Amino acid sequence: MLMAVVFRFSFPFRASASESEKPPVQVVNPTPTPTPAPKPTPAKPIKKTVVKSPFSLLQFDTRQLSVKNPDVSVKWSSSNQKVCTVTDGGFVQAVGGGTCTISATKTNSAKNSIITYSWNVTVTPLQLNTTKLTLIRMRKGAQLSLNNSNATDSAVWSSSNNNIASVSGSGFVTPHATGTAVISAKWNNATRSCTVQVKNATPTTLTRFRDPRYLSNRGKVVLAGSSLLDHWEDPYTPFGSVAVINNSVPDSTFRNWNNWYKKLIVAYQPKALVLCLGTDDIGDGPDMSAERAADKMQKLIEKIHKKSKKTKIFYLSLPCYPKNSAAWETTRVYNRLMHDFCDEKKYMTYLPLTLKLTDEDEIPDETYYKG
CATH class of the missing domain: 3.40.50.1110 (SGNH hydrolase)
Structure with missing residues (x-):
């Protein structure tokens, strides 16, 4: 016998509301990114130049320079390395004849200042008291000397011909025979020479x-x-x-x-x-x-x-x-x-x-x- 089974389903649902009944759509504007404040323009550093007293050196001489408040940043420089060199500590050495300017630039961040100190330096090259000498055979000699007081006695002296003119360890030249000889003095890898002519006495x-x-x-x-x-x-x-x-x-x-x-x-x-x-x-x-x-x-x-x-x-x-x-x-x-x-x-x-x-x-x- 056939039986009819009826299934009843109940689906809970809500009828769609009309458009007029829909809640209003809220429009949310995004929070704007704040504009950063402009950075303040940094103040220009105060620059100052101080010209120090000029000085002179003989070739191979040295001098220690200094500035006030050496703890701040100081940069040393020479305008001509062939005349003077300078170390990071301000130690100056004269290496050749001429003129140059030694500068020390001091930067002080705390005070926003840049001060440049400058020294004008004149270097006299190493030289003999004369480069030509005339002596009389078998007569008195002559004293040669270098213009650096430390050099004359410590230099290495030599003669190109000791039979014509000899030279002592302190630069004294003695004539022996007529002719020409070259007297040389070597000091600190620099050599200076004097040409000596020896003649017969003709009063x-x-x-x-x-x-x-x-x-x-x-x-x-x-x-x-x-x-x-x-x-x-x-x-x-x-x-x-x-x-x-x-x-x-x-x-x-x-x-x-x-x-x-x-x-x-x-x-x-x-x-x-x-x-x-x-x-x-x-x-x-x-x-x-x-x-x-x-x-x-x-x-x-x-x-x-x-x-x-x-x-x-x-x-x-x-x-x-x-x-x-x-x-x-x-x-x-x-x-x-x-x-x-x-x-x-x-x-x-x-x-x-x-x-x-x-x-x-x-x-x-x-x-x-x-x-």
């Missing part, structure tokens, strides 16, 4: 024999010797109307006068000869004992007398120079030996010049000396 007084004015003085008074008589400012007035010719040659030695005496003395056949020689052999020249110097002087006098027997010879004693105290004792002994020699010769007269230039203790009176 200008030799030209006098060609001048009739001098030849007319034959038979009068001749002055002969080295610097002492040559520096006699007025050797003529003391002799009154007697004709005088001063044939002295500065820095001349016994060796020189053995070559010159015939022309500078004997040729005149003078009535009187005033002679002073030996200063440039004792002390200033090569080491020479008083005995050896006196022997050379006496032999020269005897040669002069042999060629000019009527000439009366007046010998001036040698002075002791204040700046050459090492030669004083040798000079005193030399004078005593020459005094004894003059006493033995009828044609000789000894003039004790030294006594007039020293005090009672035989110490030179510097008021009588120049330089």
Whole structure:
């Protein structure tokens, strides 16, 4: 038997409301992004330039510079690295000749300031006191020096030809033979040179024999010797109307006068000869004992007398120079030996010049000396 089953379903639902009954749609505007406030324009830093006192350096010299408040940022610089270098700590070294500006820029953030300090620097290059030198063979030498006081004694000195001119460790040049040599001084990897020309002695007084004015003085008074008589400012007035010719040659030695005496003395056949020689052999020249110097002087006098027997010879004693105290004792002994020699010769007269230039203790009176 068939049975009909009826299923009833109940679906809870709500009838759609009319459009007029729908709730209003709320429009929500998004929150606007706030516009950031403009950043304030930073104040420009205060800039200032301070010019410091200029200074000079010699090549290879150094100097420490400083600024106030070194704890803040400081930047050091040189406008010319070939003239001066400077470290981060302000240590300046002169490396070459010329001019440059050393600057120190100090930045202070707290005070918003930039201060630049500047120093103008002049550097004098390393150089010798001369680059050319003329010396006379077998005569006095000359002192070379570098313009940096630390350099002369510590430099390495050398000669290109020691047979012509040699140089000591302190730069003293001694001439030996005619020719040319180059003297060099090396210091701090820098080398400076001087060309030395060595000549034979040719005194200008030799030209006098060609001048009739001098030849007319034959038979009068001749002055002969080295610097002492040559520096006699007025050797003529003391002799009154007697004709005088001063044939002295500065820095001349016994060796020189053995070559010159015939022309500078004997040729005149003078009535009187005033002679002073030996200063440039004792002390200033090569080491020479008083005995050896006196022997050379006496032999020269005897040669002069042999060629000019009527000439009366007046010998001036040698002075002791204040700046050459090492030669004083040798000079005193030399004078005593020459005094004894003059006493033995009828044609000789000894003039004790030294006594007039020293005090009672035989110490030179510097008021009588120049330089």
